[in-house]
Amino acid sequence: AVFTMVDQETCIACGSCGAAAPDVFDYDDEGLAFYIGDDNQGNTPVAEEHVEDLEDALDGCPTDSIKVAEEAFDGDPAKHE
Numbered sequence: 001a002v003f004t005m006v007d008q009e010t011c012i013a014c015g016s017c018g019a020a021a022p023d024v025f026d027y028d029d030e031g032l033a034f035y036i037g038d039d040n041q042g043n044t045p046v047a048e049e050h051v052e053d054l055e056d057a058l059d060g061c062p063t064d065s066i067k068v069a070e071e072a073f074d075g076d077p078a079k080h081e
C-alpha cells in the first residue's frame, strides 16, 4: 500500500499538489496542503487509482513537503526519514 501526508511545517502553500492530485490533496484555511484521505494523518492508504497523481504531486512539490511511504505515518511526517 502507499501512504502519504504533508509536512505542514515546510509547505509554503504553493498550490501545485492539489492541482496535480485533486483527489489526494486539498488546502486548509491558510492554504497549507493536507491529505484528504484521513485529515493528514497518513494512516489511510491512497486509493490505487490516485497513486499516479500522487507521484506527479510528489515530483512537483518545490519544498519536498509531500511524504510518501509504504507504511503508515501516525501523523508524523518524519516517521520514515
Ligand code: F3S
Binding pocket: 006, 010, 011, 012, 013, 014, 015, 016, 017, 018, 031, 032, 033, 057, 060, 061, 062, 063, 064, 065, 066
Ligand atoms: Fe505545499 Fe508542496 Fe503542496 S509546498 S501546497 S505540499 S506542492
